[in-house]
Amino acid sequence: MRVDVVSIFPEYFAPLGLSLLGKARAESRLELAVHDLRTWTHDVHRTVDDTPYGGGAGMVMRPEPWGEALDALADGRTRLVVPAPTGRLFTQDLAHELAAEEHLLFACGRYEGIDQRVLDHAAGRMPVTEVSLGDYVLFGGEVAVLVMLEAITRLLPGVLGNSASLDEESHANGLLEAPMYTKPAVWRELEVPEILRSGDHGKIARWRRDQALLRTAARRPDLVAALDPATLDKKDRAT
Numbered sequence: 001m002r003v004d005v006v007s008i009f010p011e012y013f014a015p016l017g018l019s020l021l022g023k024a025r026a027e028s029r030l031e032l033a034v035h036d037l038r039t040w041t042h043d044v045h046r047t048v049d050d051t052p053y054g055g056g057a058g059m060v061m062r063p064e065p066w067g068e069a070l071d072a073l074a075d076g077r078t079r080l081v082v083p084a085p086t087g088r089l090f091t092q093d094l095a096h097e098l099a100a101e102e103h104l105l106f107a108c109g110r111y112e113g114i115d116q117r118v119l120d121h122a123a124g125r126m127p128v129t130e131v132s133l134g135d136y137v138l139f140g141g142e143v144a145v146l147v148m149l150e151a152i153t154r155l156l157p158g159v160l161g162n163s164a165s166l167d168e169e170s171h172a173n174g175l176l177e178a179p180m181y182t183k184p185a186v187w188r189e190l191e192v193p194e195i196l197r198s199g200d201h202g203k204i205a206r207w208r209r210d211q212a213l214l215r216t217a218a219r220r221p222d223l224v225a226a227l228d229p230a231t232l233d234k235k236d237r238a239t
């Protein structure tokens with residue numbers, strides 16, 4: 001997978017050299033390049049914004065630099081992703097969808113956002129997806145791209161040491177995962193649930209499934225409501 005990120009604050013992406021993301025890059029599972037939008041400005045002040053038509057507070061990012069940036073970076077494989085509060089909610093399903101793309105081009109808006117014509121013009125030549133991390137507003141798209149990149153690249157083959165983790169974690173099956181424990185068996189008088197130390201893998205699996213259902217029902221009833229009934233067995237229904 002190739003990823004290009006365009007921002008007026010490319011330094012936000014320095015952490016991308018760390019941890020698994022850095023490993024994915026080092027092992028060529030991920031080609032990543034970060035670009036300064038001002039590269040595509042031509043005035044002495046390297047202007048990227050101006051006042052909004054129709055009035056209103058703040059500034060809007062001008063279309064010209066973005067147009068030139070997309071001209072330079074997009075090709076026939078590109079999917080443009082624009083982090084914005086107005087976007088489609090970012091979920092594990094969307095992370096999987098984006099992880100299957102050949103080329104992701106992230107456009108980090110700032111101020112009040114990017115002139116709408118940039119997205120409209122881009123939509124004539126590539127898929128464009130505005131994506132929101134949630135119902136809140138950030139200073140810009142950079143932090144949202146960091147979050148999305150971590151969620152996406154950990155799904156790429158070979159990036160996680162043990163890909164089985166992907167099958168058991170939260171949202172892998174529509175539920176939150178069960179609580180996890182490790183040694184010592186007793187810590188500050190708190191014991192690891194006996195069932196987890198029983199060695200009975202069938203009972204352990206059932207306990208974890210029950211805990212996942214109970215935890216999800218308590219914290220995210222919306223996820224329970226969205227479950228496909230066909231994925232629930234009789235024991236699930238009894239939980």
Ligand SMILES: NC(=O)c1ccno1
Pocket residue numbers: 083084085131132133134135136137138139140141144
């Ligand atoms: N909610 C978001 O994802 C977002 C992106 C930029 N500002 O807010």
